[in-house]
Amino acid sequence: MPKPTQEGIDHSNRFITEEKNYNRDKLREDHDEWVNKMTSEQKGIYDEIIGAVLENSGGVFFVYGFGGTGKTFMWKTLSAAVRMRGLISVNVASSGIASLLLEGGRTAHSRFGIPIHPDDFTTCHIVPNSDLANMLKEASLIIWDEAPMMSRYCFESLDRSLNDVIGNVDGKPFGGKVVVFGGDFRQVLPVIHGAGRAEIVLAALNSSYLWEHCKVLTLTKNMRLMANDLDKDEAEKIKEFSDWLLAVGDGRVSEPNDGEVLIDIPEDLLIKDVNDPIEAIIKAVYGELDLLQPNNDPKFFQERAILCPRNSDVNTINDIMLEKLNGKNYVLIL
Known part of the structure; x- marks a missing residue:
């Protein structure tokens, strides 16, 4: 050659x-x-x-x-x-x-x-x-x-x-x-x-x-508050949420405090009156569960996510979500 x-x-x-x-x-x-x-x-x-x-x-x-x-x-x-x-x-x-x-x-x-x-x-x-x-x-x-x-x-x-x-x-x-x-x-x-x-x-x-x-x-x-397409109510909600996050981050919640306090989560962020918390948060993020089968819109899942502080919660929610989807499960072994 x-x-x-x-x-x-x-x-x-x-x-x-x-x-x-x-x-x-x-x-x-x-x-x-x-x-x-x-x-x-x-x-x-x-x-x-x-x-x-x-x-x-x-x-x-x-x-x-x-x-x-x-x-x-x-x-x-x-x-x-x-x-x-x-x-x-x-x-x-x-x-x-x-x-x-x-x-x-x-x-x-x-x-x-x-x-x-x-x-x-x-x-x-x-x-x-x-x-x-x-x-x-x-x-x-x-x-x-x-x-x-x-x-x-x-x-x-x-x-x-x-x-x-x-x-x-x-x-x-x-x-x-x-x-x-x-x-x-x-x-x-x-x-x-x-x-x-x-x-x-x-x-x-x-x-x-x-x-x-x-x-x-x-x-x-x-x-985000300076965007021209925001109406007054939406801008006020963003400002209120931003101020609350800053207060938590700066330790200004429930002052005076010694660095450890109980933080009250705003009512509009809570999911209440539910028997199964995982099912409730899935429904809040993805809507009615029967809408998951089928959904041909590629952006449906790209625009939604559930963030978890622990890997065990991630695995639990992933297992529940996969059970609700049609099709076969494939396991990749590395």
Whole structure:
């Protein structure tokens, strides 16, 4: 058999090619539109971060804001501002679902090769002079969404790896790259099996040595309340629910308190007067149970979900739901 020739083979860095494979004209058009929609505090944060990118001065920022303040909108606009200039913006998130909201997003573990069990001494699986290492060297901005839910050792492992790969001699964190974290510490913190409050707090990002290098930029305005298509009653309900969530997250419920209180759930969020709670919540989310058989609308299940705090609840509800669907069950054995 004849040997294949090298002609036509692309020897370029696939990571760099992937990160630069964007329509710059379309990005510029979208970017200009999004910048005009920014609030004053969003524009201030945008100017500071993009200024650090263009000046190549490095810096670590944490964009802190509760749900609805426009963090994802910020990531989209920042990425467009970098990519329309032909530069690289690496977008990652702590979970797969959150990464889907980012243009070109990946999970942090996938993109950086973070060890499954990181500690004080681990580094990421980034081989010096590899395609991934060279892409990270060339990157102008790293955006990491939902950062508070990751262990601080993940960020420290990336810091050690970038300093090693880039050859940082200035002592700047992350090899002198501009890194933007985002999230809300009121939400899910690192999940550690069998850990108590102290262990979880000590594993959070703001317990890391990197936190002293972070400049915290705060978003406070609820963008969902500023939508033009909301009527007065709907806007009032969203505001009331948002304020209640913030009060719970800030520990302002049933003040004065010592940090442990009973939280009264608003009446409109409760499902009452039921004999079987699981059947009741399925009915509340999916409607009458006989509507499940059959339902040919592909968006019917995509637009509905039941979130559970424990895996045992997930398994119970999944078993009940599968029993109500027509067709055969298939078990995938890995």
